[in-house]
Amino acid sequence: MAQSHYVFIESRDPFDSADTGFVADTATVLRQRGRPVTVFLVQNGVLATRVGARASHVPRLTGAGVTVLADEFSLSERGIETAELEAGVRACRIDALVDLLVQPGTKAVWH
Amino acid sequence: MTESTLTVALMDAPYEAAASTTAFRIVAAALSRGVGVNVFAYEGAVSLTMREQAPHANPVKGTSVEEEQHPTTKDLVAALLELGRSEPKLTWVNCGLCVDERGAGNAIDGVKRGSPADFLKLALESTTTLVIPTR
Numbered sequence: 001m002a003q004s005h006y007v008f009i010e011s012r013d014p015f016d017s018a019d020t021g022f023v024a025d026t027a028t029v030l031r032q033r034g035r036p037v038t039v040f041l042v043q044n045g046v047l048a049t050r051v052g053a054r055a056s057h058v059p060r061l062t063g064a065g066v067t068v069l070a071d072e073f074s075l076s077e078r079g080i081e082t083a084e085l086e087a088g089v090r091a092c093r094i095d096a097l098v099d100l101l102v103q104p105g106t107k108a109v110w111h
Numbered sequence: 112m113t114e115s116t117l118t119v120a121l122m123d124a125p126y127e128a129a130a131s132t133t134a135f136r137i138v139a140a141a142l143s144r145g146v147g148v149n150v151f152a153y154e155g156a157v158s159l160t161m162r163e164q165a166p167h168a169n170p171v172k173g174t175s176v177e178e179e180q181h182p183t184t185k186d187l188v189a190a191l192l193e194l195g196r197s198e199p200k201l202t203w204v205n206c207g208l209c210v211d212e213r214g215a216g217n218a219i220d221g222v223k224r225g226s227p228a229d230f231l232k233l234a235l236e237s238t239t240t241l242v243i244p245t246r
Contacts, residue, residue, distance in 0.1 A: 009241075011133070012246075042133055043130070044129075073136070093140075094136045094137060094140045095140045095143075097140075098117070098137060098144055098146060099144070101137075101141075101238075101239045101241060102115040102116075102141075102146050102238045102239060103239075104238065106239045108239055108241045110130075110241060110242060110243045110244065
């Protein structure tokens with residue numbers, strides 16, 4: 001049986017929704033327990049990706065070894081350029097999320 | 112025959128949440144990549160496919176219907192259903208009880224009526240299920 005790969009899709013603005021910390025906490029603990037974990041940031045979730053964004057969970061996630069992806073469309077809508085992204089964050093198309101979702105063993109959580 | 116299938120549950124009513132647009136993008140991307148998709152529309156999401164939806168002009172800006180090019184969700188879903196008419200297939204199921212509550216029974220062609228039991232069946236038959244709840 002394939003090992004579970006956890007994919008968290010974070011759509012909320014961390015500066016507006018304190019409960020985004022729940023996703024970061026869960027993703028980090030799962031990674032610490034050796035599970036593959038990806039956080040896909042979309043919609044206002046990408047507002048956490050700018051370098052120097054205070055109270056962003058992104059540095060903690062990347063530091064813990066969680067793969068952090070950011071939806072290019074959402075970044076573009078909000079005027080965030082690739083050069084502004086926190087180290088370790090990779091901008092990608094929504095196709096990348098689809099590829100992750102259809103991998104056997106994926107557990108997807110939308111927030 | 113499509114090897115992978117993604118089931119997506121939607122709950123947001125039309126014109127209220129960015130999540131609806133993101134869901135449409137996920138469905139389109141999946142179909143374009145050869146992934147079959149099931150959508151189960153629950154609660155307010157059953158109104159996404161209401162046939163009576165109509166684009167409108169913008170009297171504040173003084174623009175006509177044609178100039179506004181206002182996209183309706185029923186047209187967006189119709190385009191997705193066309194994309195998923197053959198393999199990989201898109202199956203769109205509206206929750207019947209939710210439809211009845213809202214008087215949203217006149218849906219566009221290609222939309223099926225079902226129940227949460229159908230959602231369970233679709234989820235069990237899928238590679239992955241993604242639930243996109245209301246906030």
